[in-house]
Structure formats: C-alpha cells, structure tokens
Amino acid sequence: MADARTLRRESLARWFEAIRAAGRRILAPRARGDTTAFEEVTAPSEVAMDCVQTTLSPKAAVFPRCEELLRYERQGKDLRVTDPPLQPPETVLFGVRPCDAAAMEVLDAVFSADPPDRFFQTRRARTTVIAIACTQADAACFCTSVGLSPGSTLGSDILLTPTDGAGFAADVLTDKGRRIVELCPEAFGPAVAAQERRAVLAQVPVRFELKGLSDRLAALFDREELWVDQSLRCLGCGTCAFVCPVCACFDIQDEGTGRSGARLRCWDSCGFSLFTLHASGHNPRHLQSQRWRQRVMHKFSYAVGRLGRIACVGCGRCSRACPADMNLADHLQALAEAK
Amino acid sequence: MGCACHGDGNGSANVYRPYLMRIERIIDEAPAIKTFRLVFVHEEEGRSFTFLAGQFGEYGVFGEGESTFCIASSPTRKGYIECTFRQVGRVTTALADRDVGDVISFRGPYGNVFPVEQWRGKNLVFVAGGIALPPLRSVIWNVLDLRQDYGDITIVYGARSVADLVYKHELEEWKARGDVRVLTTVDPGGQTPDWKGEVGFVPAVVEKAAPSARDAVALVCGPPIMIKLTLPVLEKLGFAPDNIYTTLENRMKCGVGKCGRCNVGPYYVCKDGPVFTFAQLADLPPEY
Numbered sequence: 113m114a115d116a117r118t119l120r121r122e123s124l125a126r127w128f129e130a131i132r133a134a135g136r137r138i139l140a141p142r143a144r145g146d147t148t149a150f151e152e153v154t155a156p157s158e159v160a161m162d163c164v165q166t167t168l169s170p171k172a173a174v175f176p177r178c179e180e181l182l183r184y185e186r187q188g189k190d191l192r193v194t195d196p197p198l199q200p201p202e203t204v205l206f207g208v209r210p211c212d213a214a215a216m217e218v219l220d221a222v223f224s225a226d227p228p229d230r231f232f233q234t235r236r237a238r239t240t241v242i243a244i245a246c247t248q249a250d251a252a253c254f255c256t257s258v259g260l261s262p263g264s265t266l267g268s269d270i271l272l273t274p275t276d277g278a279g280f281a282a283d284v285l286t287d288k289g290r291r292i293v294e295l296c297p298e299a300f301g302p303a304v305a306a307q308e309r310r311a312v313l314a315q316v317p318v319r320f321e322l323k324g325l326s327d328r329l330a331a332l333f334d335r336e337e338l339w340v341d342q343s344l345r346c347l348g349c350g351t352c353a354f355v356c357p358v359c360a361c362f363d364i365q366d367e368g369t370g371r372s373g374a375r376l377r378c379w380d381s382c383g384f385s386l387f388t389l390h391a392s393g394h395n396p397r398h399l400q401s402q403r404w405r406q407r408v409m410h411k412f413s414y415a416v417g418r419l420g421r422i423a424c425v426g427c428g429r430c431s432r433a434c435p436a437d438m439n440l441a442d443h444l445q446a447l448a449e450a451k
Numbered sequence: 452m453g454c455a456c457h458g459d460g461n462g463s464a465n466v467y468r469p470y471l472m473r474i475e476r477i478i479d480e481a482p483a484i485k486t487f488r489l490v491f492v493h494e495e496e497g498r499s500f501t502f503l504a505g506q507f508g509e510y511g512v513f514g515e516g517e518s519t520f521c522i523a524s525s526p527t528r529k530g531y532i533e534c535t536f537r538q539v540g541r542v543t544t545a546l547a548d549r550d551v552g553d554v555i556s557f558r559g560p561y562g563n564v565f566p567v568e569q570w571r572g573k574n575l576v577f578v579a580g581g582i583a584l585p586p587l588r589s590v591i592w593n594v595l596d597l598r599q600d601y602g603d604i605t606i607v608y609g610a611r612s613v614a615d616l617v618y619k620h621e622l623e624e625w626k627a628r629g630d631v632r633v634l635t636t637v638d639p640g641g642q643t644p645d646w647k648g649e650v651g652f653v654p655a656v657v658e659k660a661a662p663s664a665r666d667a668v669a670l671v672c673g674p675p676i677m678i679k680l681t682l683p684v685l686e687k688l689g690f691a692p693d694n695i696y697t698t699l700e701n702r703m704k705c706g707v708g709k710c711g712r713c714n715v716g717p718y719y720v721c722k723d724g725p726v727f728t729f730a731q732l733a734d735l736p737p738e739y
Contacts, residue, residue, distance in 0.1 A: 181467040184513040191492075191513070191554045195465050227707050228463040333736055361711030364467070364704045366516045373514050375467065380710070387712060388702050388738075391518075391539045394675070396701065396715070396738040406738075410714060417717045 115284040115293075116303040119272060123279075123299035124156040130296035131204050136240075139173055140206040141166045150205065159207055164250050165427060169357030170205050170212055174235045175219060177354075178378040181231070181364065185372040196374065200235045204292060206242045211255045211425040213243040213267035215357035221419040222360045240288045243268040244280070249314035252428030254441040257320050260425055262313040274311040281310050319441045320448040322422070329413040329447060336401070338450055342443050343404035345436040350381030352407070352430035352440075358423045361387075382406045408447070466707050469511060469556035470496055474549055475531060480617040481610075484582060485547060486523065486535040492554055501560075502526055504567050504589040505698060505726040508559025509706050510534055515545035519703045521725070522560060523585035525592035532557070535585040535617060561706040562725045565590050565670065565696060574602035576662040576690075578681055580653050580673025581610050584617050586698045586725075587672050591625070598630060605632045605662040609653040609677075612641030634660050654680040657688075664689030670696045671729075682729060693730035699739045700725070715739050 119127070131138055132154065142151040143160040147167040153159055160166075180196035216236070223232035246253075246262035255261060265271050269289030272280035282300060284290050293300060332338060353359040363380040367373055380387060383403050389395045397403050415423035424440075431439040472489035480486055491497030503526050511517035518540070524533035538547040549555060567590055575594060577587045594601045606625060610616045616635065626633045636649035636656045649656050653673065662669075669690050671681055678697065685695055701713035701720040713720035716735045727735075 182465065182469075186513070189552070189554075191471060193468065193471065193513075193556075195468060222709060225708060227466045229709060230463045230465055233463060360709070362704070362709070364517060364710070366511075366514050368514050370514045375511075375513075375516075377467075377705075377710075380712075382711065382714075390700065390702055391537075391543070402738070406714070409716075410711070414714060414717050418719075 115290065117282045117284065117293070118275070118279055118301040118303065119282045119299060120277075120279040120301065121156075127296045127299040128154070128156055128206075130299070131292060134202075134295050136202040136204050136292075138204045138206050139170065153206075161207065161244075162248075164246070164248055164253070165209060165429060165432070166212075167429075167433070168355055169215065169427065169429060170208055171215065171219065171357050171360075173203055173205055174216070174239055175223075175232055175360060175379075178376055179231060180374040181377055182375045183373070184368070184375070186370065198231065198234050200238055203235075203239045204242060205239060208241050208243045208268070209246055209427065210243050210262060210264045210266070210268065210271070211253075211260055211427040212357045213241045213271075214260050214264060214425045215427070216241060216267040218358045218415075218419065218421060218423050218425070219360055221421070225419075240269045240292050241267060242270045242272065242289070242292070245271060245273040245311075246314040246316075247274055247311050249316045250428070250432075252431040252439070252441070253314070253316050253426065254319050254428060254444075255426035256316040256318045257322060257441060257444070258422060258424050258426040259322055262316060273313070276309050276311055316426075320445040325444070325448055326413045326416045326422070329409055332447060332450060333405070333409065335450070338447065339401040339405040340399075342438075342446070343401040345438055346383070346400050346404050347436055348383050348385060348400050348403065349435060350383045351433045351435065352438075353381035353383060354379055355429040355433045357427055357429070358411070358425060382410065408443070412444070467558070467705070469509070469517075469558040470500075471554050472532075472557045474551050474553050474555065477549075477551055480535060480619070481615050483538040483547070484535065484615075484617055485538070486533055486617075487546070487549075487555075488524075488531050488533050489555070489557060490531050497530060502532070503560070503564035504593045505565040505586065506560035506562050507586075507706070507721075507725060508532075508534075508557050508561060509703075510536070510542075510546065511556035511558075512542060512545035512549070513556060516542045517556070517558070517704070518542040518546070519700075519706065521586040521589065521698065523588050525589050525596060527593050527596035535582070535588075537582050558706060561721055563723065565726050567593050570594075570668055571600045572602060572666070574663065574665070574667040575604050576667055576669040576685075577604075577606045577608075578653060578657055578669060578671045578673070578685075579606075579608045580677040581615060582617065583672035583674070584608055587670055588618060588621070590670060595625075595628075595631070602666065603632070603662070604630070605634075605660060607634045607636070607653060607657050607660055609636040609638070609649075609656060610641070611638045613637055613643045613646055615641070632660070632662075652680070653677050654684050657681055658684045661688060664691075664694070668694050668696065672697055691730070692733060693728045695729045696726060697729065697732070698725040699727060701739055
C-alpha cells in the first residue's frame with residue numbers, strides 16, 4: 113500500500129543533502145543548451161524541473177551506452193581474463209517521468225530473463241526511481257495510448273505529484289522508496305490536506321487502440337506496401353533506438369590489442385543494416401522497410417509474447433529526435449486503422 | 452547454462468565470461484575452411500561441461516571479437532569440442548591465424564537441440580550442402596556411436612566442387628562402414644577426373660536416393676536455395692514438415708536471448724532455436 117505524504121519544494125534541498133550525505137549520487141534532468149539529460153546534481157536548483165521530457169532517457173544509469181563485459185591480458189602464452197570491476201554507486205534517479213519509470217520494468221524483464229544479466233541487475237538493484245507526474249505534455253507524448261498515464265506509478269519507487277500549493281504529494285510505493293524518504297523524514301509532511309489539491313495532470317490524447325494491436329500487427333506483417341510507405345523517410349540512423357528508454361538491443365565488440373583490452377557491449381539498433389547481416393553477405397532484413405517493420409513488430413507484437421508487455425512507454429522521444437520527422441504514434445495509429 | 456562463471460558478490464555470474472580453450476588440433480577441410488579441436492584450459496571446467504547435438508557457441512579471439520558456430524563434434528565424444536568455420540570476416544580471419552596450442556575463448560553451449568534421443572529406432576536422412584554439414588556431423592557421429600539404436604541412415608552431401616567438400620576423410624570413413632548409405636555430389640563442373648561420387652545438385656540426388664519416409668526423420672542444412680529445392684523433394688517422398696529439421700544461422704552476439712539480433716517473429720533463434728522443424732518455420736516471417 114502506498115504511503116502518502118507531502119513534500120514542500122523548499123524541503124527538497126535538505127532531502128538532496130541527506131541523500132548525498134548517505135553516499136548516494138542523484139541523477140536528474142539537467143539542461144545543457146538545447147538538450148536535457150540525466151546527470152549528477154547536488155542541489156534541486158540544478159534540476160530542469162519544467163522540462164517535458166529529457167532528450168536522452170535515464171536508461172544509461174542501468175544499461176550504459178558502452179560497458180565492459182570482461183578484460184583480458186596476455187603475457188607470453190599466458191592469458192588472464194577478469195571480470196571488470198562492478199561497483200556502481202547507489203543512485204537516486206530524480207525527476208524521472210512516469211513513462212521512463214515504466215520503461216525500467218521492461219528492461220527488468222529483458223535482463224532478468226534466464227540467464228540473468230549481472231551488469232544490469234547490479235546497477236538496477238542500486239537504483240531508486242523517483243518520478244514526477246507530468247503536468248505538461250507535448251505533441252509527441254502518447255503514454256495514454258500504451259496503457260500508461262501522466263501519473264502512472266509503474267516502475268517508480270516514489271511518485272511525486274505537484275500540488276497547487278508549493279510542493280508535491282509524495283506516494284512512497286516501495287521499500288526502496290521508503291529507504292530514501294527515511295534518509296530525511298523531516299522533509300516530509302502528512303498526506304495532502306483537503307485544501308491543497310494535486311495539480312491537474314497533463315492531458316494526453318489516446319492515439320490508437322492498444323487492445324488487439326499485437327494480433328493486428330501479426331496480420332499486417334505481409335502487407336509490404338504499408339511498411340514501405342511508413343519507412344520511406346527512414347534514414348536507418350538508429351537515433352530512435354538510442355533515445356528510447358526501452359530499447360535494449362546491443363552489440364558486443366572487442367576493443368584493445370592482442371596483448372590486452374576489453375570485451376564491450378554497446379547499444380545497437382535493429383534499424384541498422386549491419387544488425388542482421390550474415391557473414392555470407394545474406395541479410396534477412398536487407399530493406400529499410402523490413403527493419404522498420406521489425407522495430408514496430410518487436411515492440412508491439414513479439415514483446416507481448418516474450419515479456420508479457422509491449423516494449424514502448426509512449427515517451428515520444430523517437431518522434432522528437434527523428435531527423436526525418438517520423439512519428440511513431442502516427443505510424444501506430446495508421447497501422448491500427450489500416451484496412 | 453554454460454559459462455566460466457565466477458562470483459564476486461554481485462549476485463548472478465557473468466554470463467558473457469567465456470571458457471578458455473586450447474587448440475589441440477587444426478584440420479584444413481577445404482579452401483578457407485578449418486576445423487579446430489578445442490580442449491578446456493582449465494580441466495575442471497571441461498569435466499562439468501556437457502552439450503547436445505544442435506547446440507552452438509560463441510568462439511572468440513581476444514581483441515578481435517566473437518563469432519557464432521555450432522558445436523560440430525558429437526556429445527558422445529567427451530573431453531573436447533570441435534568447430535568448423537570459413538574464414539570470411541574479422542573474427543574468423545583471426546581464428547584462422549591461430550596455431551595449435553593457442554588459446555581462444557568459447558561461450559556455450561547455447562540453444563536447443565536435435566531430439567536425437569527421441570529418434571531412437573527411427574531411420575534418419577541427412578541432407579547437407581557446403582559449409583552446412585558441421586551441425587549435422589554432430590548428429591551423425593552421435594547416432595553412429597549408438598548405431599544399434601537407430602535404423603537406416605542415409606547421408607546426402609554436396610558442395611560446389613570436390614575441393615569444397617568438408618570432412619573428406621570422414622565421408623570416406625562413413626562410406627566404408629557399410630551400415631550407412633552415403634551419397635556425395637558436386638555441382639556440374641565441380642568434379643575432378645577421379646571423382647567417383649555424383650555430379651548434380653543436392654535436391655536431384657535426394658530424389659535419386661529416394662529414402663523412405665516411413666519411420667523416418669530428415670535433417671536438412673544448407674544454403675537457402677538448396678533448402679528451398681530440397682523440401683518439395685522430401686515432401687514428395689512423404690516427409691511431413693514436422694519431421695524435417697534444420698538449424699537457423701542468424702547473426703548473433705550474446706547467445707543468451709538479450710541482444711536482440713537473432714529475433715525472428717516471436718522467436719529468439721539463440722534461445723528457441725537454432726533447431727526448428729519446417730512446420731515451425733512455416734509460421735515464421737522469412738527473416739533468416
């Protein structure tokens with residue numbers, strides 16, 4: 113059962129201090145020119161509180177863009193292989209949007225499936241998600257089309273909802289969240305008083321009917337003309353996957369010399385033609401339309417069977433970041449309505 | 452799950468940590484194609500290592516990366532594994548540069564298996580083309596090592612030319628046994644003056660061999676065009692799609708169902724495959 117409290121804006125600074133004093137780092141949206149990303153902050157004043165959505169998602173906190181899987185060192189004929197040090201700092205992700213918090217649950221499902229991935233799991237176990245409900249949205253947002261909402265709690269340890277007073281209603285949802293609250297209990301008051309209401313959350317119109325979309329997509333697989341039409345503008349640049357809070361596909365590459373180096377994994381994208389290229393030269397998805405179809409099918413059809421949920425949280429980043437102005441919600445709407 | 456896992460207090464072990472394998476033997480099979488026999492550098496890892504026919508692994512050279520090949524040896528032959536690969540890219544070129552005694556990395560075994568155990572008492576038909584014989588070779592030696600448990604065994608294997616045939620000595624060994632029917636063939640123009648096998652494409656040779664479908668299972672591995680033209684022949688002989696098996700060869704990186712590369716329809720080839728029946732493939736998008 114959620115533990116409802118209030119948090120005044122002026123108490124945030126004390127809470128941040130207490131979190132940092134307890135040896136945890138705080139990652140929060142920070143504006144740098146035109147982009148906003150999750151970076152380490154020391155005080156609430158550094159946090160870009162009013163940004164609709166960060167340019168990059170917080171997934172790098174649990175699944176870094178590039179990380180070592182092992183190190184190797186050769187001395188003569190002797191070869192030493194070691195696990196890289198894995199001591200990620202205890203981390204509080206502050207100011208996560210509910211869509212990004214929900215994405216953590218999808219990542220959990222991918223990386224916890226047998227065999228579990230210790231790199232992800234170790235970081236994830238040391239990460240607490242403090243989400244802030246959305247009072248504003250933009251045209252790219254479509255959380256309500258994928259079963260979420262500007263105030264959904266899925267994946268959050270604490271959900272802060274702005275109130276019309278000077279603060280937040282704080283729903284403490286998990287033990288992890290409770291431990292962060294308990295670092296500075298004096299920053300919190302009792303549940304929101306009757307005279308202080310929760311702010312009106314953003315209105316995000318429902319763009320398409322999610323129910324049945326997965327089956328519908330399976331039936332649309334062979335409709336080549338639909339996928340070609342949808343992907344005509346696609347450059348295959350992979351930006352959509354890099355900004356996506358859910359995309360978890362990766363590459364494994366060695367970096368180093370014959371003497372010493374590391375085996376790395378790096379984010380990858382099904383939008384790249386190299387993704388599926390066989391050594392023989394055969395490419396099972398040799399057309400960009402096939403790769404776009406894979407992106408849609410993987411997220412909205414295959415993931416349902418494998419993970420029990422779709423692999424999209426409607427954050428809209430792919431649409432905002434696409435250099436060719438492709439809009440995922442538009443495309444899904446078109447597919448949902450395709451005759 | 453196979454890996455050379457070492458805990459460090461962070462819960463589960465590092466699934467990307469490979470075994471270290473020493474190259475015990477190298478066989479030049481065909482132009483640019485080699486077979487490595489690999490033994491475990493750390494013997495205790497080898498003692499607890501088991502696999503079954505059909506499974507694959509990630510073979511790597513540190514500094515160059517990893518490549519995906521099947522385990523080409525039979526699970527009945529203990530103490531080593533073998534892989535057969537063609538030198539075609541960065542990793543396979545680095546592998547091909549290794550010498551006997553060198554150490555490479557191996558992760559596995561991964562994936563599902565040919566139900567060899569369930570096939571006891573059945574007649575088996577193996578059809579392979581080119582570099583696709585290795586996954587079937589694992590099954591062939593498996594059943595030959597338990598010969599009395601299986602019925603008639605027919606092997607049809609073809610390559611572009613005589614030089615391109617892999618496992619040349621083993622093909623002769625199988626022919627010489629007397630309890631296996633072996634038909635080798637090369638594409639027209641690929642024969643040498645002393646070639647005693649068939650000349651023609653694999654599907655035509657299968658048709659000529661006409662193995663009975665009664666109590667039989669067929670295993671087909673080869674280039675897409677060979678598979679495409681062999682299936683109708685087998686079906687005409689009475690093989691049902693759920694009695695014809697193959698292995699898919701999608702590009703892979705992790706081997707453990709996470710990196711997303713080998714995803715085809717609802718399946719991850721590395722976890723749900725690589726072994727599929729043609730009945731299963733009929734329901735899959737043609738993205739392999």
